[in-house]
Amino acid sequence: MEIIVCVKRVPNLSETEIEVDRDGLSLVDSDLEYDVNEWDNFAIEAAVQLKEAQGARVTAITIGDEDSEDVLRRALAMGADDALHLMDSAFDGSDALGIATALHRAIADRSYDLVLTGAISSDEARGHVGGMLAAMLDIPMVALATDLSVDRTTATVRHEVEGGLERVTRVNLPALVTVQTGLNEPRYVSIRGIRKVSGMEIPVKTATDLGLDASTVGAGAARVKLEEMFLPPRGEGAEMLEGDEASVIEALVERLQREGGL
Amino acid sequence: MHKVLVVVERVKGEPDETAFELLAAAQGMGDVDVSAVLMGEGISGMAEELTRWFENVHVYDHPSLAEPDGDYQARVLASLVEGERPFATLIPHTNTGMELAPMLAVRANAPLIADAISIEAEGQEIRAVRTMFSGKVQARVAASADNGAIVSLRPGAFTASATLPEAGGAVHSQNITDGIAPRRQYLETVSPDPSAVDISQAEVLVAVGRGIDDEENLELVHSLAEAMGAEVACTRPVVDKKWLEKTRQVGTSGVTVKPRVYLALGISGSFQHLGGIKGDPFIAAVNIDPAAPIFAVANVGIVGDILELIPLLEEKVRERRG
Numbered sequence: 239m240e241i242i243v244c245v246k247r248v249p250n251l252s253e254t255e256i257e258v259d260r261d262g263l264s265l266v267d268s269d270l271e272y273d274v275n276e277w278d279n280f281a282i283e284a285a286v287q288l289k290e291a292q293g294a295r296v297t298a299i300t301i302g303d304e305d306s307e308d309v310l311r312r313a314l315a316m317g318a319d320d321a322l323h324l325m326d327s328a329f330d331g332s333d334a335l336g337i338a339t340a341l342h343r344a345i346a347d348r349s350y351d352l353v354l355t356g357a358i359s360s361d362e363a364r365g366h367v368g369g370m371l372a373a374m375l376d377i378p379m380v381a382l383a384t385d386l387s388v389d390r391t392t393a394t395v396r397h398e399v400e401g402g403l404e405r406v407t408r409v410n411l412p413a414l415v416t417v418q419t420g421l422n423e424p425r426y427v428s429i430r431g432i433r434k435v436s437g438m439e440i441p442v443k444t445a446t447d448l449g450l451d452a453s454t455v456g457a458g459a460a461r462v463k464l465e466e467m468f469l470p471p472r473g474e475g476a477e478m479l480e481g482d483e484a485s486v487i488e489a490l491v492e493r494l495q496r497e498g499g500l
Numbered sequence: 501m502h503k504v505l506v507v508v509e510r511v512k513g514e515p516d517e518t519a520f521e522l523l524a525a526a527q528g529m530g531d532v533d534v535s536a537v538l539m540g541e542g543i544s545g546m547a548e549e550l551t552r553w554f555e556n557v558h559v560y561d562h563p564s565l566a567e568p569d570g571d572y573q574a575r576v577l578a579s580l581v582e583g584e585r586p587f588a589t590l591i592p593h594t595n596t597g598m599e600l601a602p603m604l605a606v607r608a609n610a611p612l613i614a615d616a617i618s619i620e621a622e623g624q625e626i627r628a629v630r631t632m633f634s635g636k637v638q639a640r641v642a643a644s645a646d647n648g649a650i651v652s653l654r655p656g657a658f659t660a661s662a663t664l665p666e667a668g669g670a671v672h673s674q675n676i677t678d679g680i681a682p683r684r685q686y687l688e689t690v691s692p693d694p695s696a697v698d699i700s701q702a703e704v705l706v707a708v709g710r711g712i713d714d715e716e717n718l719e720l721v722h723s724l725a726e727a728m729g730a731e732v733a734c735t736r737p738v739v740d741k742k743w744l745e746k747t748r749q750v751g752t753s754g755v756t757v758k759p760r761v762y763l764a765l766g767i768s769g770s771f772q773h774l775g776g777i778k779g780d781p782f783i784a785a786v787n788i789d790p791a792a793p794i795f796a797v798a799n800v801g802i803v804g805d806i807l808e809l810i811p812l813l814e815e816k817v818r819e820r821r822g
Contacts (some may be wrong), residue, residue, distance in 0.1 A: 402749075405689050463643070
């Protein structure tokens with residue numbers, strides 16, 4: 239079985255102060271740390287677990303600059319067999335459609351049974367690349383998988399629906415499944431593990447290599463234009479309790495009690 | 501006048517509330533003619549009911565559409581969008597919507613704006629605001645509606661109109677194009693264990709997020725909740741790590757709660773989490789990150805380390821309660 243996993247390098251912003259650049263179109267990235275998109279990490283783990291359980295060839299693909307090689311090395315260290323790096327300044331500024339177009343060209347001519355993507359990325363947070371890619375490949379897709387099993391011809395997917403419920407759906411392969419967090423417990427990747435795969439060659443492909451007309455990807459082809467990024471209006475916001483620990487706790491308990499919280 | 505299509509989801513035999521939120525969003529775009537699209541089985545009554553709100557209701561009533569299947573719905577709707585050529589097609593950014601919207605956008609060759617929290621029409625352009633980077637940044641984006649645009653809208657971001665609707669719309673029965681059939685087989689729905697804890701009725705919730713850092717630290721939270729007489733709730737990452745049961749997860753993919761008081765500990769405040777908190781409770785938040793979105797919605801906030809503050813808080817609570 240051939241499994242393709244699409245991964246992305248994203249800034250890790252959980253405890254970072256964010257500043258929008260003066261152009262209003264990007265973040266000031268001097269202090270940003272990057273990592274693999276959390277959802278994609280579960281997708282890689284799912285692919286590697288399928289490989290270990292029943293045998294499969296796992297290929298990780300990313301689109302991005304030189305630094306994005308990190309997330310491919312990481313996938314290889316987790317157990318992916320191959321990686322493919324789509325790198326070209328022509329891809330810069332692509333919208334979801336542009337990203338899906340490039341991935342489609344990279345995948346369409348390969349043999350594959352299952353394509354996995356993260357359900358969403360923490361940066362752009364659209365959650366639409368997987369569905370677009372499936373439509374372009376003309377294969378069935380299921381979104382937000384929380385459990386996945388595969389036999390030779392079908393994938394059985396437990397996936398989230400509204401109201402805290404889950405459904406179980408079966409599709410014939412080839413199919414695309416977008417992965418929700420919590421599907422598995424992604425393995426730890428050590429520095430030693432990364433070092434072990436540092437010698438593995440990762441092919442790089444440009445838009446031309448993919449036979450893509452450069453006018454179908456990148457900022458020029460984006461059909462959804464980013465006009466301006468800004469920090470969310472603060473509104474009223476919370477009344478911040480300040481002071482030493484004892485006094486903020488005292489004030490908090492006071493408020494909780496007044497509101498009927500004790 | 502712009503023609504706008506609204507995709508109506510069904511929940512337990514009723515139109516989902518997103519239908520009326522999307523209708524309000526459509527009406528906010530100016531001079532519009534809003535049609536609903538309803539897919540399912542045995543839904544003629546619901547379609548009739550929807551004519552009170554929508555000028556036209558396009559109905560696909562067929563056994564193959566009984567279960568929500570965004571992959572199939574996209575192929576069914578592609579021909580309707582092609583025929584109607586709406587200025588905009590609005591789809592709720594729900595789990596099924598996340599399947600339907602991107603697949604329909606590719607098939608209809610239309611631009612797709614994802615997860616909009618506001619939307620406006622300006623000439624032949626559609627502008628929307630959406631959030632990025634875990635809600636820490638917002639972006640204004642634009643797309644041309646020359647070939648029709650598709651916009652998925654965040655549930656809860658738009659307020660349904662309170663004006664009583666009038667009758668008057670028309671139902672249009674639609675047929676599924678020959679050759680279009682489901683590619684997915686629905687097997688079953690998995691419901692949560694009925695014997696599990698029910699936080700949906702709790703008056704006071706102590707909710708914990710990623711900031712708890714380690715499973716062992718949960719003991720602090722349980723102990724505080726016990727002192728307050730509260731139930732313990734949590735965010736998705738805590739459930740993903742299997743530290744707490746799924747039935748304690750508050751959010752759009754978890755449980756909807758309506759407590760009087762909500763104490764959020766180490767919770768950043770993603771919209772998926774906040775979407776599960778209803779009834780406008782008093783929210784107190786403790787988080788180490790002063791820029792955490794939770795502080796935008798909380799009533800009171802403390803910037804600090806929950807692992808240090810929880811024991812102090814418990815001690816103070818026990819003192820007060822005697």
